Amino acid sequence: MEISWIYGLIGGLMIGCAAAVYLLVNGRIMGASGIAGSIVDGSAGSAWGERAAFLAGVIGVPAVASVFMDMPATNVTSNVPLLIVAGVLVGFGTRLGSGCTSGHGVCGMSRLSVRSIIATVIYIGAGVLVIIAARGMGVL
Amino acid sequence: MRILVPLLCGGLFGGGLVVSGMTDTLRVQGFLDLFGGWDPTLMFVMGGAIIPMFFAWRIAANREAAVLGGPLPTPPSTQIDTRLAVGGIMFGMGWGLSGFCPGPAFASLSFGGSGGLIFMAAMLAAMFAARPITGMIFRGA
Numbered sequence: 001m002e003i004s005w006i007y008g009l010i011g012g013l014m015i016g017c018a019a020a021v022y023l024l025v026n027g028r029i030m031g032a033s034g035i036a037g038s039i040v041d042g043s044a045g046s047a048w049g050e051r052a053a054f055l056a057g058v059i060g061v062p063a064v065a066s067v068f069m070d071m072p073a074t075n076v077t078s079n080v081p082l083l084i085v086a087g088v089l090v091g092f093g094t095r096l097g098s099g100c101t102s103g104h105g106v107c108g109m110s111r112l113s114v115r116s117i118i119a120t121v122i123y124i125g126a127g128v129l130v131i132i133a134a135r136g137m138g139v140l
Numbered sequence: 141m142r143i144l145v146p147l148l149c150g151g152l153f154g155g156g157l158v159v160s161g162m163t164d165t166l167r168v169q170g171f172l173d174l175f176g177g178w179d180p181t182l183m184f185v186m187g188g189a190i191i192p193m194f195f196a197w198r199i200a201a202n203r204e205a206a207v208l209g210g211p212l213p214t215p216p217s218t219q220i221d222t223r224l225a226v227g228g229i230m231f232g233m234g235w236g237l238s239g240f241c242p243g244p245a246f247a248s249l250s251f252g253g254s255g256g257l258i259f260m261a262a263m264l265a266a267m268f269a270a271r272p273i274t275g276m277i278f279r280g281a
Contacts, residue, residue: 004161004167004179006181007160007181008183009160010156011156011160012160012191013192014155014160015152016188016190016191016192017152018150018152018225019153019192021145021149022145022149023193023196023206023212024144024196024199024200024203024207025206026210027206027208027212030149032153032226032241032243036242036267039211041265041268041270042252042270049143050142050146051146053144053147054147054150055150056200057151058150058151058243059150059153059246059247060150060151061150061152062155062163063249064175066250071158071248072164074252074253074256075164076238076240076252076253077216077238077239080255082238083258085234086233086234087234087240087263087265089230089231089233089234089260090231090235090240090242090263092267092269093227093228093231093232094227094241095254095267095270097223097226097228097230098223098224099159102189102241104147106189107193109190110193110194111193111197112219115216115217115224117214119227122224122228122229122232123231123232123235124232126228126230126231126233126236127232127234130232130233130237131176134237135173
């Protein structure tokens with residue numbers, strides 16, 4: 001806990017550099033939900049190859065690393081109905097709201113986009129409230 | 141290059157998500173748990189990521205085209221509407237309940253066990269269905 005913020009900052013800088021190169025070199029916005037969503041619903045068009053390559057990197061580098069080292073625990077809940085409900089909410093919500101933590105949070109806020117700042121406040125607020133509600137109902 | 145650069149960027153993104161601790165769902169939920177033992181890590185991750193991107197947008201503003209040619213992103217939409225709000229609320233609820241947002245769900249796919257795979261399957265199915273369904277509900281909105 002004491003040093004987790006340092007790793008957070010280092011990892012964050014890595015994420016920001018990845019987004020910066022993807023923007024300046026390929027001219028594209030690094031939003032995980034937009035990249036994945038446009039691939040599965042067929043709206044990616046000519047960007048399909050670049051986006052599929054990006055996802056291959058996101059999945060592949062940790063996969064290769066996991067062969068050589070112990071990966072940190074994900075601590076995912078074993079509650080299957082909860083995982084399905086959460087997955088549907090994240091998938092549907094990010095498409096409807098045009099972005100997630102990387103698209104609105106990192107790429108949009110760094111551009112000082114008012115729309116992205118509002119979106120980020122809304123989803124963090126909803127997350128805070130749902131944790132309170134779930135704790136109250138004994139779900140989490 | 142158009143394929144190799146995204147592959148490397150994706151790898152750096154995935155690596156950054158693991159290093160930062162964002163593939164740990166309890167750490168993410170800890171950030172949202174303001175009234176429990178609040179964990180500020182996510183704030184440092186987002187702050188760290190915004191710094192290089194802030195400068196990248198400045199550089200992009202002075203360029204005609206991307207390095208590999210082709211257009212840079214057009215100015216962002218300024219539309220703040222029901223879609224943005226309802227989408228944000230749904231995403232935030234799913235994010236809080238599971239501790240997963242799309243990036244970390246992909247980054248941990250290889251080592252996150254069956255729970256991560258179940259979340260991923262549900263998320264991709266909803267992404268596949270989202271356009272037609274929202275087209276019906278939000279017609280003209």
